[in-house]
Amino acid sequence: MTNSHPKKQKVWRVVYTRSRAEKKVHADLTSQNIECFLPLQKKLRQWKDRKKWVEMPLISGYCFINIEPSEYEKVLQTDNVVCYVTFEGKPARIPHQQIDFLKQMLRQSDFEVEICRETFEPGKRAEIISGPLIGLQGELLSCRGNDRFVLRIEQINTVFSVEVPASQLTALPELV
Known part of the structure; x- marks a missing residue:
């Protein structure tokens, strides 16, 4: 006899965290065996007496989680988790491909990744070749004389920009 219950699919979601609690939320969720992803980037921080490289959250206030529906409440009950990020009134679903691209951006070291909170007008679509x-693939934005490749993650109203030389880009046909 076969199991009539289909396997529940995990879905990437994103939660808001309390201020400066992203690493604590990540550690707490991981200890509960909940798959989570906290994008971190090394930054050189300056104090009065010294400089130090520290790992900072790339997107402050957010932590990505890959959960089944049964884990939804467990995440909300975790210390320092404020709420789920919503899109059109429902918890935002982040496509696996966007999480993979974000991980890929963080693995590379040739370009500095920068977060922009502004909303950009739709521009030319381009692909890194x-x-x-x-x-x-994403939108190309010209900013301060530099070409920037922009990956827009609509669900969380965040734009990722990576500085890429124009020689590494090609224009894509306009969507009709």
Whole structure:
């Protein structure tokens, strides 16, 4: 006899955390065997007496989680988790591909990744044709004379921009 219950699919979601509690939320969720992803980037921080490299959250206030529906409440009951990020009134679903691209961006070291909170007007679509981010598609934005490749993650109203030389980009046909 076969199991009539289909396997429940895990879905990537994103939660808001209390201020400066992203690493604590990540550690607490991991200890509860909940798959989570906290994008971190090394930054050189300056104090009065010294400089030090520290790992900082790439997107402050957010932690990504890959959960089944049965784990939804467990996440909300975790210390320092404020709520789920919603999109159109429901907890936002983040496609696996966008999490993979974010992980890929963080693995490369040729370009500095920068977060922009502004909303950009839709621009020309482009694809990276060489280098460590080959195959990544998004919108091209010209900013302060530099070409920037922009990956827009609509569900959490965040824009990722990576500085990429124009020689590594190709324009994609306009969507009609």
